Amino acid sequence: RPTIDRELLESLPNLKVIANSGVGVDHLDLKMISSFGVKVTNTPQAVADSTADMGMALMLASARRLVEGCQIAISPDTEHFAVDWLGVEVTRATLGIIGMGSIGYKVAQRAKAFEMKILYHNRNRRKMEEEQAVGAHYCEKMDDLLQQSDFVLLVVSLSPETRKLIGKRELGLMKPTATLINISRGAVIDQDALVEALQKKIIRAAALDVTYPEPLPRDHPLLKLNNIIITPHIGTATVQAIRMMAEEAITNMLAVLNGQPIPSEVV
Amino acid sequence: MWYHKPVIDEELLRSLPNLKIVSSSGVGIDHLDLKLLSRFGVKVSNTPFAVSTDTADFGMALMLASARRLVEGYQMAVSPDTEYFPGNWLGVKVSGATLGIVGMGTIGYKVAQRAKAFEMKILYHNRNQRNKEEESAVGAVYCKKIDDLLQQSDFVMLAVNLTPQTHKLIGKRELELMKPTATLVNISRGLVVDQDALMEALQNKVIRAAALDVTYPEPLPRDHPLLKMKNVIITPHIGSATEDTRRIMMQDMAESIEAALAGLPVPNEVV
Numbered sequence: 256r257p258t259i260d261r262e263l264l265e266s267l268p269n270l271k272v273i274a275n276s277g278v279g280v281d282h283l284d285l286k287m288i289s290s291f292g293v294k295v296t297n298t299p300q301a302v303a304d305s306t307a308d309m310g311m312a313l314m315l316a317s318a319r320r321l322v323e324g325c326q327i328a329i330s331p332d333t334e335h336f337a338v339d340w341l342g343v344e345v346t347r348a349t350l351g352i353i354g355m356g357s358i359g360y361k362v363a364q365r366a367k368a369f370e371m372k373i374l375y376h377n378r379n380r381r382k383m384e385e386e387q388a389v390g391a392h393y394c395e396k397m398d399d400l401l402q403q404s405d406f407v408l409l410v411v412s413l414s415p416e417t418r419k420l421i422g423k424r425e426l427g428l429m430k431p432t433a434t435l436i437n438i439s440r441g442a443v444i445d446q447d448a449l450v451e452a453l454q455k456k457i458i459r460a461a462a463l464d465v466t467y468p469e470p471l472p473r474d475h476p477l478l479k480l481n482n483i484i485i486t487p488h489i490g491t492a493t494v495q496a497i498r499m500m501a502e503e504a505i506t507n508m509l510a511v512l513n514g515q516p517i518p519s520e521v522v
Numbered sequence: 523m524w525y526h527k528p529v530i531d532e533e534l535l536r537s538l539p540n541l542k543i544v545s546s547s548g549v550g551i552d553h554l555d556l557k558l559l560s561r562f563g564v565k566v567s568n569t570p571f572a573v574s575t576d577t578a579d580f581g582m583a584l585m586l587a588s589a590r591r592l593v594e595g596y597q598m599a600v601s602p603d604t605e606y607f608p609g610n611w612l613g614v615k616v617s618g619a620t621l622g623i624v625g626m627g628t629i630g631y632k633v634a635q636r637a638k639a640f641e642m643k644i645l646y647h648n649r650n651q652r653n654k655e656e657e658s659a660v661g662a663v664y665c666k667k668i669d670d671l672l673q674q675s676d677f678v679m680l681a682v683n684l685t686p687q688t689h690k691l692i693g694k695r696e697l698e699l700m701k702p703t704a705t706l707v708n709i710s711r712g713l714v715v716d717q718d719a720l721m722e723a724l725q726n727k728v729i730r731a732a733a734l735d736v737t738y739p740e741p742l743p744r745d746h747p748l749l750k751m752k753n754v755i756i757t758p759h760i761g762s763a764t765e766d767t768r769r770i771m772m773q774d775m776a777e778s779i780e781a782a783l784a785g786l787p788v789p790n791e792v793v
Contacts, residue, residue: 305615308586308589308615315579315580319763322596325756327758331744334741336740336741342760484592487599487611494614495615
């Protein structure tokens with residue numbers, strides 16, 4: 256907010272820069288803004304660590320059924336803890352990262368410490384040193400990643416190419432024991448296909464920090480499933496990240512206004 | 523044995539004169555009277571290594587979930603009353619924060635290995651200092667005095683075993699030494715923490731939050747104040763609850779039992 260449309264830009268003839276807080280710019284019409292000679296910046300550095308942490312948090316919480324467990328622990332009906340109540344392992348499992356930008360790479364660094372086997376799919380392949388540093392294997396075909404992964408983590412930016420990247424076909428390729436984690440944008444997943452896949456146990460579970468829309472309508476089927484964790488888009492919601500985003504946005508703004516090199520311009 | 527049942531007391535042991543071994547699942551043996559069992563010539567085994575990886579994973583899961591207010595966030599995301607997501611709703615960072623590990627055994631060390639990848643600064647307190655190579659491999663700094671660890675840590679993780687020395691290790695004094703922004707994570711035993719002192723500390727915001735996989739007793743009475751607190755995550759002792767690990771635990775237990783019955787050296791024997 257506010258919505259950046261033609262009317263707003265026409266009313267602000269001296270506007271030099273729109274400094275976005277966060278890294279995603281899918282909500283901005285870049286062509287239209289550019290036609291007014293206005294620059295756009297984002298804050299990729301500030302969000303990377305906290306979003307990678309959130310990806311790990313969701314993967315661990317889903318695998319180990321943390322939210323369900325918490326509900327059992329505090330439920331008025333709980334008399335004893337069941338012994339045969341189990342989750343799945345994270346250590347030494349296979350993690351498939353779709354989108355290996357800054358955030359995806361930081362997830363890989365963290366996952367490596369859990370001895371995870373790491374596969375990744377990206378528009379471009381990373382350099383060999385970067386791959387070796389985290390033990391990541393490139394999957395040129397996303398299908399290969401989907402078929403082999405125990406955890407599929409979506410960390411792409413939202414673009415026409417990535418809209419509904421994960422649909423019925425892709426979910427069908429995943430293992431029935433696999434978990435889908437989304438820390439990118441809700442629209443990257445075909446939500447109706449996901450509902451069906453979770454209901455029919457085509458995949459084991461999902462953990463989503465992002466949906467479309469946010470929040471979901473209160474009667475949405477995703478809210479009723481018990482093999483899903485949804486969080487309210489809090490990937491960057493830490494005291495420290497918020498401050499860093501403001502600082503990064505201001506640095507970008509000042510650079511534009513002072514005619515200096517712009518740290519993170521979106522072109 | 524599972525979940526401390528049956529209770530191994532003198533009466534039970536007298537009724538089982540041919541008992542050779544008590545094989546306990548998991549690593550903790552605080553529920554067993556080792557002296558008593560030894561008197562009856564009964565061996566004891568546990569499954570220390572099977573549980574270590576999953577428990578370390580779960581310690582990380584609790585720390586992340588608490589820091590990022592995952593359970594609260596989930597409740598907001600699914601609540602029928604939610605109309606929009608508030609903008610100023612924040613948690614605290616894990617990456618780059620300071621983690622203090624109390625108890626640097628197998629589990630504690632695996633936590634350190636994982637935390638290092640989050641660029642956490644790692645402090646640890648242990649009966650004995652680890653050797654230099656082990657410390658530098660995870661970048662862990664030894665705190666001979668637990669007070670130093672408590673004062674500097676953003677996250678305090680308890681990974682000790684329960685003994686008379688660690689009973690109520692974390693009480694009112696220790697909680698007050700912690701930062702008001704700090705989080706206590708317990709993956710050891712409920713009795714390592716003075717629960718009443720913890721309740722008071724959480725109510726008075728002496729510390730920010732707690733995440734407990736273990737309490738005393740388990741489960742807590744349904745009217746216990748800890749169950750209602752927003753800044754507490756409690757899980758039902760699931761630190762080692764994964765399919766793979768349970769299978770390995772069962773195999774380990776069976777091996778120990780077979781060895782004891784055959785009069786051979788018992789793997790994972792507790793002496």
